[in-house]
Amino acid sequence: MLKAKKILLCVTGSIAAYKAVYLLRLLQRDGASVRIVMTKEATNFVSSLTFSTLSKERVLIDFTENDNWENHALLGRWADLILIAPASCNTIALMAHGICNNLLQAVYLSATCPVMLAPAMDEDMWKHPATQRNIQQLIHDGIKVLDVAEGELASGLFGKGRMIEPEEVFKEVIHFFSKKERFVGKKILVTAGPTVEPIDPVRFISNHSSGKMGVAIADAFVAEGGVVTLVHGPMTEKVEKGINEVSVQTAQEMYSSCLKELSTFDIIVMAAAVADYSPAEKSNEKIKKTQDFLRIDLKKTPDILAEAGKRKKENQILIGFALETENGVENALKKLDKKNADFIILNSLRDQGAGFGKDTNKISIFGKKGFRKDFPLKSKRELAYDILNLISQHP
Ligand code: PMT
Secondary structure (H helix, E strand, O other), X not given: OOOOOEEEEEEOOOOOHHHHHHHXXXXXXXXXXXXXXXXXXXXXXOOHHHHHHHHOOOOEOOOEEOOEEOOHHHHHHHOOEEEEEEEOHHHHHHHHHOOOOOHHHHHHHHXXXXXXXXXXXXXXXXXXXXXXXXXXXXXXXXXXXXXXXXEEOOOOOEEEEEEOOHHHHHXXXXXXXXXXXXXXXXXXXXXXXXXXXXXXXXXXXXXXXXXXXXXXXXXXXXXXXXXXXXXXXXXXXXXXXXXXXXXXXXXXXXXHHHXXXXXXXXXXXEOOEOOOEEEOOOOOOOOOOOXXXXXXXXXXXXXXXXXXXXXXXXXXXXXXEEXXXXXXXXXXXXXXXXXOOOEXXXXXXXXXXXXXXXXXXXXXXXXXXXXXXXXXXXXXXXXXXXXXXXXXXXX
């Protein structure tokens, strides 16, 4: 499986460095070409001689050796995968903050290939909010962060933070190379679920969206190597690990979250059911039941899809949904044009099994120059792959 694959195994200062020796053997036995980068701290745990003997390659530790400069940029380009195992708490923090104070960091910052890391540290360090923030940042940056294991730690304490076993890291590497890679290196923004617009501290305006459609799309992208940010309203759907999840409440919050880094995304799919109107004023106290009729003024919310359409960059693919109850095709085509989308996916509440809350949906996709593709009723998960197929064929 790993024949002709080039892996740069980076070893950092952790007692788990000994596991990297066996990991190297596993990768080599499966046919991978492996080169090793170590931090100075890692050499306190395992000698570089062990790695150079087994890899039959010079181990790289410093920026210079015998007056020769190590070309970190080329190392990152040589590799099909950079695998940092074990990744110490310090290395994770440096990566998250883009600090370049050793060769490994320079390789990481100049790498053009995917990066995977297997953290290793004490439980308290692992659970510390600073570490968890750093991990979230790395996931956001598109790094595949592997789990940690529970058990005896170097401190003598028991808990979470051990590096997973070399066999498990190896399995992840195999999985990484065996999956379809259509969206590797692509940054994708997906919206999902409803928004809730507060009337007072007790009541709100919302809709029946469960988030299933958007989550199925986000999961499919991540399974195919994409770096996915999912901005969603309140929902109970579970989200695949590795997705950068941003949870919001209101349409205004969803708008702000989506627009923050909008220009950095290659693909944008807006499956959220965003409220079109929100109470013009939110009462700070619960509104009392004193009148027979209560009038609440609503104001238009910002249209996220339309704004994304206005700001659309040349190579960005923008996809919106249209949820209709009447004149579906006509309304979908209007949205395609008005919102400057590449595709609009129409689903209608008139179709049995389609729309909110269900595991199935029935969609038609409309695109430029009269493009139209109809799909039969299918699971939202299957449809997500139909949508990905369409995007991957988009010029
Ligand atoms: O979440 P589920 O239960 O699985 O249900 C899936 C779904 C029915 C919610 C989904 O398939 C769907 O149709 N989502 C879009 C719902 C919707 O709000 O449609 P719309 O026709 O009102 O909006 C058109 C497009 O503009 C949508 O892409 C919407 O995300 C976007 N929009 C709308 C209003 C707004 N203020 N900002 C927006 O970006």
